[in-house]
Amino acid sequence: MSRESWSREIARIIYGLENSVRGNVLDIDEEGFLVIRIKDNVLRVKDLMEKNKLDVAYIRILPLIERAMETVYEAFKTVIELTGYKGTLNPVYPMKVNPIPLIVECIFKYGEKYKWGFNTGSLSELLLLLNLAEKYTPRTLIYDGVLTEKVIEALLKLHRLGWRIIIDIESEHDIEAIEKYPELEIGIRVKPIIKPQGKWSTATGLSGKFGLTINTLIKLREDFKWITERATLLHMHPGSQISRFSDVKKYLREVKEVFSELLELGFENISMVDPGGGVAYPYIDLRDGDEESPDYSIVDYAKTLVSEFLGLSKHPDIVFEGGRYIVSSHRLVVASVIDVRPYSAIHNKENLNVLQEYVEKIKSISDAKELISRIRGILGSIKSKSSEETSVRQRELYEDLVAFIENDIAQKISALLVEGKIDVREVLEDQLLLKILTSPSRRYILNMSIFADIPDAVLVDQYFQVIPVQGLNKPPDVLASLADLTCDSMGEISHYISPGNLLNTNSIILTNVDLRLLAIPGVKLKLRGVPLPLPLKGETHYIVVLDTGAYQDTLAMRHNLIYGAPEVIIDTSGDSVSIKIIRNGESRT
């Protein structure tokens, strides 16, 4: 297998720019810079940072939110028209996904023509909404939080502004709280039973945190007969980011069943169904159903949802609540590289001249494995020695040998791969060799805090796509782990999904300097470091983390008191593009 030459097309694939939600808004220009294309404008990310003297920033591309809303609306509109479905689409934005005022205003503004509504669950979110509501047309609000006097007061105020208010009831407490306000409609939130794959599978089941069981509902209906009449909505929620279409289909089937059950139980005024969130955002868009890569599109989702209810005699109005889909793509975290360090051990070659000869002799995968195995034998014996026998020389030797495997032997194997003397499948079959050949050789220290900027990376091991702002017209130099500014060992990213399965080529791709495996055609490869160019001395480099627009703003932590970042807000006004800089959180370093 020969070594592939590089192209911008390959770069777009390797760095995840082939994304159905972002489209071509993020692209690579001819000189290899990452650019943002809005209307006819082309903005280099590096220029945005340098011109504004920013070391770190959140770039917010608001037109990406508009684009996602339009995509959703058009998908449902088309399906509804084609099938003759009698219900309407009622999109709502679940505020928890990103309740910062800028984004909520976007939803109001871009959602004007779609009457995009809201879903909220806390008093603070409600108060924010109330603050903004007077500037826009009234919407629908689905409230699914705790009910208190202050909450009800806020809901009534919105109602007086012309809003339609639907409140999920979850207990006697809730029902008693709203009994005397007939203007407030009731949503019945039912616990789904099916368990989709993924991080949020505990969200469903009879013991899930939210919703009623059918039997609890029956009991409540017996005690409070009037709720039958006031209930207008069935609400369910399957958990976040459901990546498999088969799970989506099973879940939507269950929603339909529950809807039919509620009609059977006498809830005849229910005319709207909210199947909750769950629509997965393609953090990588490989369509394989893996956790970060849904195997369905928004059109697939719309078709399934509509066709599920199409067979019923009553076609409910459909609520779309996919918040990740709407806002994930809009925010990029950009951070400068502060330092580049060797990732693990380094060695002084002169100590290991004897071993060098053995490396020269490696001609096959089994030669390599044998040499590694012998060296690991020595490593084991050094480690097992009692402390009295160890000395500084032995720790040096230990480190030398580790470095020797990670550098010299790894590079020799890579060379043999390129020469075709080793087949890449032999490496794929050997866990240890694969680990060595996909490990980082450098640690980049970045001007960021993973806890503040991409908290889900530590909270739920969320995968975020990373890309450098320049040098994209050449193969990357090294695999690198990305360490942040915090004094926390969790503050580091060292995994990367290399979508070789999308490559239309026969050749493997290696990094340029450390000769690590970067991509194998036909194989989705998990790397243990991010492929990056080496910064030139004296030049500022930046790394970008994509798709950080959902949840990351409010889950941000203040570890080591590092938090906040200047913001670069990109918006359009007619045909022109506006760029606004908001300076805060600038003193990170």
Added chain:
Amino acid sequence: MSRESWSREIARIIYGLENSVRGNVLDIDEEGFLVIRIKDNVLRVKDLMEKNKLDVAYIRILPLIERAMETVYEAFKTVIELTGYKGTLNPVYPMKVNPIPLIVECIFKYGEKYKWGFNTGSLSELLLLLNLAEKYTPRTLIYDGVLTEKVIEALLKLHRLGWRIIIDIESEHDIEAIEKYPELEIGIRVKPIIKPQGKWSTATGLSGKFGLTINTLIKLREDFKWITERATLLHMHPGSQISRFSDVKKYLREVKEVFSELLELGFENISMVDPGGGVAYPYIDLRDGDEESPDYSIVDYAKTLVSEFLGLSKHPDIVFEGGRYIVSSHRLVVASVIDVRPYSAIHNKENLNVLQEYVEKIKSISDAKELISRIRGILGSIKSKSSEETSVRQRELYEDLVAFIENDIAQKISALLVEGKIDVREVLEDQLLLKILTSPSRRYILNMSIFADIPDAVLVDQYFQVIPVQGLNKPPDVLASLADLTCDSMGEISHYISPGNLLNTNSIILTNVDLRLLAIPGVKLKLRGVPLPLPLKGETHYIVVLDTGAYQDTLAMRHNLIYGAPEVIIDTSGDSVSIKIIRNGESRT
């Protein structure tokens, strides 16, 4: 095995009040209220909340910080005196553990007599320190973050105030940055090789985020010969919360070895050793070496550390850096109960009259298992039916049967346990029965956000002790899961460690109303819910989460825009106790 009667002693054990760091500061009064004892004052937590009209609060007991500092200092002082060790103790507070100004001031104030220093790693922390420094005597500062111009400027300012400044170097970049400031001492941070058990084991090893390998150090020393002379500190860090004494011992042995190695390598001015954090806080104090329950005391730690270096010809000064140990205990999160709901399914008894008869017939564990198995068979067949066949009646039946197992059968087994007809060991040996008998029957909705108030519960699955503020003179009524205000299924606590192994009795303890297994003498039992009293109608109940003083303040997230809480600051001044209320974040509900 009979059923145990309740006592305050049992309550202290079950609710984790037997804690070596908190001592008797938290206690239960004769009427069963949770109290804070400071000097001769006894404060009921419930009164503190009600008198100040608080639904939620962070109670900060500052004397607990003073107490922990004194405990550490006295432990080392005693060991040093007894052994004739020639080095001194130099405690430093790692700011990342809690850098809010109130706590940093506590360290300054209570640390005056011990010359308690600081360890910081970010510019923001440094600027805070600089802000406060002039009010207190100068201290030692170990800086282990990224080096930039602004950082060096701040360090030089502290130095001019009389502080001793030691900077860990990690790369060429760092060395070049401080070369021209001879007043700044150098710390050599070395990567430890040993891997302790626990959540933070990735903190060590040659590829750990922090520190140098010996070979990298040798290379840097060749390139920058002057660092040999300026280096005064060896710094290592084994990761947080090392719960096993055997790991601590191995690690401290490695620190000693590296110290000897550095002397061998010519770093002759190194006269201080900082073995980093890692001293585990007893979130539960069972001394069994499990993750939250270290099997060693601070005296054990001091003895081991001192005796490790006692055999060397040069006795280095010792740095103590255990931040969790110092601040964990000081903060309690108190939140009111907003609603109590059934945990999972409920059932209408009339549907299941036939099954009731079978329950009556259960006489042994095998009868119970057989009945459960038959019901699960029916459940499986309902679930496997295709959707066309299911109906609302079938979902009702499904829920009824689940509820029947969780309630009726569970309570029958409990009754037989109490009568001695079933041996509790038979339940312990059966995973399914154990699960049923330790599951929650209620869900309490609390006025808190787990993401904001105890973020480590979701971030690293940290165990925090939970205790009600009242009713502690009676056995708890139910096992309950604790759901927070966020619209997030992760916002729920449903595990509890029941330290039956500390009980001096032969009888099992059950909850009063739902008859769940609460404690088994001789057994450390993991419950799936928190034992709590049922709130009386019309009465405000509060739940307290203990030991939230380390990390939780800065890791706090703002999910659903819920964050911040009023603070109740308890301090002493001479013999009197002061209570200060700071009102913020009051509008959560």
